[in-house]
Amino acid sequence: MAISKIGSKALVDCSVAAVDIEDNSITSAKLAGSIANAKLANSSITVNGTSVSLGASGSIPAVSWQSVITADGSTGTTAVAGNGYFIDTTSAAHTITLPSSPSAGDTVAIKDYAGTFGTNNLTIGRNGNNIQGVANDSLITTNRASIILVYSDATKGWLYTNESNVGDLGLQNYVTATGGTVTTSGDYKIHTFTGDSCFVVSDAGTGQPFSGKVSYLVVAGGGGGGGAQNGGNQRSGGGGAGGYREGRVASPDFTASPLVAPAGLTVTATTYPITVGSGGAGTYNGRSSGSNSVFSTITSAGGGIGGEVRVGDPDDDPTTGGSGGGASASSGNCKAGAAGNTPPVSPPQGNAGGSSTGYCAEGGGGGGAIEAGNTDVQGAGGDGASSEISGSAVTRAGGGAGNFVTAAADGGGGVSPAAVQGTGGAGTANTGGGGGAGRASPGNATGGGSGGKGVVIIRYRYQNLP
Secondary structure, X not given: OOOOOOOHHHOOOOOOOHHHOOOOOOOHHHHOOOOOHHHOOOOEEEEOOEEEEOOXXXXXXXXXXXXXXXXXXXXXXXXXXXXXXXXXXXXXXXXXXXXXOOOOOOEEEEEXXXXXXXXXXXXXXXXXXXXXXXXXXXXXXXXXXXXXXEEOOOOOOEEEEEEEOOOOOOXXXXXXXXXXXXXXXXXXXXXXXXXXEEEEEEEOOOOOOOOOEEEEEEEOOOOOOOOEEOOXXXXXXXXXXXXXXXXXXXXXXXXXXXXXXXXXXXXXXXXXXXXXXXXXXXXXXXXXXXXXXXXXXXXXXXXXXXXXEEOOEOOOOOOOOOOOOXXXXXXXXXXXXXXXXXXXXXXXXXXXXXXOEOOOOEOOOOOOOOXXXXXXXXXXXXXXXXXXXXXXXXXXXXXXXXXXXXXXXXXXXXXXXXXXXXXXXXXXXXXXXXXXXXXXXXXXXXXXXXXXXXXXXXXXXXXXOO
16 A cells, blocks of 8 residues: 655654643652763852862862962052962062951951962951950061961951961060059050059060060159258258169150160060159158169169258258259258269169359259259259150159259259248159258258159050051
């Protein structure tokens, strides 16, 4: 039987178009098996800059590595969580600052690109958060160092989770200490001691010229001013200022006095007892020198007492000290002021008291830190020294005025009263100023002023490399 040909229009297209498949009409059993990656338009995904093939095994990269940063010494880099940084310090040191508001698990990676961290160091700036539980930046000084930091919490802050070829992670650039009244001035911490206490260093710092170094000011108590008995032509001397000793770390971060030593002190992680000298008494027939102030190897001597006139008692001479006391005067009996800078140190801690002159009827002024007594006028106390170690200019360690002088020396020295009889003015507290001389009327005895208490100030850099 003959077979008739089938026309093209006799065939029916039974293929299924996508639009003809009802939602949820294909069961999971019909989807058994897999589709080859090659059949997909996109056969890989990119995670943190790294391509990962679909179906491949491996771990997701922790960080996204950035282009090489070439340090030029002018600016630093602020890190972004999740990024890694190749840093080339061939030509200059560099600072990379961690994120300021991190969340737990945030990660930052660092790699010494050229193997030069040992020559030009890398500083990791903490940006307000702790590193390894300490509120200090870290200094990396090992060549070829590789570091990964992860943020934990506010207590420990950033922790090192991977330390490759790094022997000095966590080194602190700065001194960390407690004690006294702590204030700040720019990048510097200032510890002021107005009484006996302790300066406790928990970390001396390392890696920079100023690490482990502190500037200091140590001023002793001022000496008591001399008293007088019976008035007339008998005049007493002013008390000498407490010894003034200052040292500044080589970097001139503040304006110091002319007496500043060319270097500060080196400290270690230990406790340093601080002694702040008291001012001497100005009591008639009971006056006393100021007491010493001490920090580490620095001792400033208390100021000497002013000469006193006591009828029938020859023991009225001034005494030596950090600055010497001024001499007393009585008719026909002139005396010399006492020596300062006793015991001797360099730079000198004070000056001599003034002698009595003017027909032996005018007492001498006490010596000050930068001037001897009587320098300005007969009986004037010697001026003290000015320093900005505490954050602003303050003058300390002025000598007490001799009898008849009612103007105070610069630096907290006491004055002599204007009245015919009166107790000498006290030296200003925590300046080490000497006490002023007292004045007596006939038939009476009057004491001098007491010396001012001393002070100890310690200053050091605590942030931001220069």
